Amino acid sequence: MVIIRRLDTKLKRLVIMDAERCVGCQLCMFACSRRLGFAGLDKSALHVKSVGGFERGFTVVVCRACMDPPCLRACPVDALRARDGGGVILDLSKCIGCRFCERACDIGAVFWDDSMNKPVICVHCGYCVSYCNFRVLGVEEMISR
Amino acid sequence: MNQNNVLYVDLERKSFYVKNRSDLFNKWLGGVGVALQLYKEEAVKGSDPLGPGNVIVFAVGPLTALYPLASKVVAVFKSPLTGNYGESHAGGRSATAIRSAGYGAIVIKGVSDRPIYLVISEKGVQFKDAATLWGMRSTFTAGRVLREASPGTGVRTIMRIGRAGENLVRYACVVSETYRHFGRMGLGAVFGSKKLKALVIHGKSSMRVPKIKAYRDVYDEIYDLAVKSGSMKKYHELGTAMNILPINALGALPTRNLSEARFEGAENISGENLAAKKLGRRVACSHCPVACIHLATIREPYPDEPYFYKTTFVSYDHELLYSLGSMLGISDINGLLKLMDEVEIGGLDAISTGVALAWATEAYKKGLIKLNDLVVDLDWGKADAYREAVKLIVDQPNEFYKALAMGVDHSSKIYGGRDFALSFGGNEMPGYHTGPAAHIGYLIGSRHSHLDAAGYSIDQKMKGLSPEEMVDKLIEEEQWRQVLSSLVICYFARGIYEPSIVKKALDVLGYEFDEERLKELGRCTYREKQALKASEGFRPSELRIPERIFEVPSFHGLIDKNYMKAALDHYSKIFNKIVATE
Numbered sequence: 001m002v003i004i005r006r007l008d009t010k011l012k013r014l015v016i017m018d019a020e021r022c023v024g025c026q027l028c029m030f031a032c033s034r035r036l037g038f039a040g041l042d043k044s045a046l047h048v049k050s051v052g053g054f055e056r057g058f059t060v061v062v063c064r065a066c067m068d069p070p071c072l073r074a075c076p077v078d079a080l081r082a083r084d085g086g087g088v089i090l091d092l093s094k095c096i097g098c099r100f101c102e103r104a105c106d107i108g109a110v111f112w113d114d115s116m117n118k119p120v121i122c123v124h125c126g127y128c129v130s131y132c133n134f135r136v137l138g139v140e141e142m143i144s145r
Numbered sequence: 146m147n148q149n150n151v152l153y154v155d156l157e158r159k160s161f162y163v164k165n166r167s168d169l170f171n172k173w174l175g176g177v178g179v180a181l182q183l184y185k186e187e188a189v190k191g192s193d194p195l196g197p198g199n200v201i202v203f204a205v206g207p208l209t210a211l212y213p214l215a216s217k218v219v220a221v222f223k224s225p226l227t228g229n230y231g232e233s234h235a236g237g238r239s240a241t242a243i244r245s246a247g248y249g250a251i252v253i254k255g256v257s258d259r260p261i262y263l264v265i266s267e268k269g270v271q272f273k274d275a276a277t278l279w280g281m282r283s284t285f286t287a288g289r290v291l292r293e294a295s296p297g298t299g300v301r302t303i304m305r306i307g308r309a310g311e312n313l314v315r316y317a318c319v320v321s322e323t324y325r326h327f328g329r330m331g332l333g334a335v336f337g338s339k340k341l342k343a344l345v346i347h348g349k350s351s352m353r354v355p356k357i358k359a360y361r362d363v364y365d366e367i368y369d370l371a372v373k374s375g376s377m378k379k380y381h382e383l384g385t386a387m388n389i390l391p392i393n394a395l396g397a398l399p400t401r402n403l404s405e406a407r408f409e410g411a412e413n414i415s416g417e418n419l420a421a422k423k424l425g426r427r428v429a430c431s432h433c434p435v436a437c438i439h440l441a442t443i444r445e446p447y448p449d450e451p452y453f454y455k456t457t458f459v460s461y462d463h464e465l466l467y468s469l470g471s472m473l474g475i476s477d478i479n480g481l482l483k484l485m486d487e488v489e490i491g492g493l494d495a496i497s498t499g500v501a502l503a504w505a506t507e508a509y510k511k512g513l514i515k516l517n518d519l520v521v522d523l524d525w526g527k528a529d530a531y532r533e534a535v536k537l538i539v540d541q542p543n544e545f546y547k548a549l550a551m552g553v554d555h556s557s558k559i560y561g562g563r564d565f566a567l568s569f570g571g572n573e574m575p576g577y578h579t580g581p582a583a584h585i586g587y588l589i590g591s592r593h594s595h596l597d598a599a600g601y602s603i604d605q606k607m608k609g610l611s612p613e614e615m616v617d618k619l620i621e622e623e624q625w626r627q628v629l630s631s632l633v634i635c636y637f638a639r640g641i642y643e644p645s646i647v648k649k650a651l652d653v654l655g656y657e658f659d660e661e662r663l664k665e666l667g668r669c670t671y672r673e674k675q676a677l678k679a680s681e682g683f684r685p686s687e688l689r690i691p692e693r694i695f696e697v698p699s700f701h702g703l704i705d706k707n708y709m710k711a712a713l714d715h716y717s718k719i720f721n722k723i724v725a726t727e
Contacts, residue, residue: 023427023436024429025429025432025433025434025436026299026431027213027368027432027434030210030432033351034361034364037353037354037357038353038354039210039211039351039352039354040245040349040350040352041210041245041300041349042350043351047299048299050298052292053285053288053292053323054322054428054440055324055426055458114349114350115350131368133436134436
């Protein structure tokens with residue numbers, strides 16, 4: 001499902017349509033790692049966990065594509081740059097794995113790839129959305145500034 | 146995410162090691178095939194199921210964490226209920242967690258000197274004190290404590306037992322993620338005997354898939370079949386609870402200890418009615434887009450405080466609605482859900498519990514048991530009384546409940562009522578009185594479960610089979626299911642994971658298994674199981690058929706004794722031939 005917030009560009013961001021619909025299947029997480037050529041979960045830039053027991057539903061953590069991203073401001077080596085439409089783009093070659101960005105994100109949407117010791121940050125491609133059978137996730141179109 | 150790594154844990158010495166067992170995984174793929182071999186290597190032959198010689202093996206398979214619906218873990222152990230081969234499957238987050246922690250299988254040996262729980266990750270095993278958790282009334286509370294005390298939120302499984310397991314009820318279960326279970330055959334009691342309260346397993350590793358495009362294509366094919374083809378519709382919408390009405394209409398829904406096979410309250414306890422009135426949430430196992438887990442809500446006022454309520458979530462499906470519903474004559478939904486909740490709190494297998502209580506009720510009505518022993522006045526439909534009885538099974542305050550906690554086969558040997566003690570090979574019957582294939586299936590299935598070969602399905606689809614043809618069909622199905630449970634696929638997805646799809650799924654991962662080799666693997670695993678059962682004392686000639694199934698018409702009418710005998714004779718020949726050659 002696509003919600004058009006602004007009409008003038010095609011920039012996208014991943015959004016949560018309704019976390020109450022989440023069944024906790026984690027297919028979005030598997031999709032995210034698969035996109036990068038991996039099976040499993042540690043390359044995934046989003047996370048689904050129960051709100052304290054399955055009966056209470058699930059918390060779905062995705063990058064909100066901040067216009068003024070705290071993670072970017074926290075990076076000491078300019079490995080993160082602003083992405084058109086919000087959020088950041090990571091330059092792996094500059095990243096020193098200091099985890100400042102991970103700590104700076106208030107909602108915990110900077111994940112960590114332990115095998116590479118680098119952050120995993122959503123690029124808002126929307127690949128995961130096509131594997132969400134319950135319309136928890138969606139893509140929103142954004143304005144460019 | 147190396148599938149070939151096996152984690153060996155010794156509870157007595159509180160030690161562990163990891164060993165690469167590609168020898169086993171190359172030959173047996175994973176899941177039940179590998180678990181069986183590990184069990185044979187590690188268990189002491191002829192040992193007491195509740196003694197130090199028993200081992201528990203958990204195994205996942207080559208498709209775990211790689212494809213949708215490969216969402217189950219197989220547990221292999223010696224069953225304290227049947228005294229022979231025990232096997233149970235569960236989902237939740239357990240399969241993904243084990244594979245993502247870097248293991249293909251986990252072997253748990255020995256007995257701890259004090260209550261403990263284990264935290265397992267890629268780094269190995271932490272042995273944690275469980276003295277405070279031991280004796281806690283509810284599996285929910287134990288789960289909550291472990292959730293807050295342990296790492297890995299979202300990528301972990303928390304398997305725990307309740308007081309039923311601690312008190313060695315022979316059909317105690319292991320609860321995982323609150324609503325999934327290693328339900329049948331008493332794994333909970335084996336945990337209890339080892340003083341093992343819980344396992345927390347967490348991990349989030351990944352693996353690079355070499356043929357990534359081909360892998361994505363096969364993945365999408367399976368995903369589309371799961372969400373678009375309609376083959377999973379039943380599980381997706383009403384869940385297995387949708388079976389209640391059709392099975393009842395066939396005259397195949399065991400009611401009041403199978404004194405009847407149609408339940409006048411079926412409408413009330415149907416999946417349709419529950420969905421309309423009680424369904425509060427649906428949840429899924431990890432990597433399953435179907436979400437068959439249906440949670441009902443009960444909203445109850447507190448009697449001592451006005452405008453003060455609690456809301457409880459209770460997981461239901463066909464087997465619970467049968468065993469704790471129709472089998473006990475309970476049609477009041479709230480009463481039924483509260484009974485299910487009590488079974489969950491104590492950590493019991495719902496099927497065995499319901500069948501045990503149904504037998505007890507009939508035995509009481511026939512004067513075989515005294516009210517003094519029974520403590521509560523059990524009667525069909527009285528959910529509150531049954532709820533009290535569940536607590537008594539867990540606590541076992543007297544000789545009667547000590548016996549009932551051993552199962553109906555054992556209880557009926559002491560108190561009588563053998564003819565209506567509905568156990569097959571020592572395991573209490575599931576919710577299908579469809580005809581001869583269902584019952585022969587319970588008798589000859591490796592774990593005496595309806596899931597071994599789905600005889601209920603053969604009964605519904607085919608009429609006029611000879612006893613020999615029917616047994617051959619059951620065995621053929623059970624053999625293919627060995628492949629599914631080596632991969633390890635959820636049986637609900639058996640319609641998707643046809644041999645051609647399985648071959649494709651394995652192919653892109655580099656496994657060379659054509660369809661014939663897969664089927665041969667199924668046949669070999671089946672033979673291995675029969676041989677193992679024989680070595681532990683199983684004899685087909687000693688199988689007992691409860692007289693009751695001949696007294697109540699099934700979907701196939703009254704079941705013919707000669708037909709059943711011919712079927713068992715045919716199976717005996719096959720079994721004996723396997724045992725002679727293996």
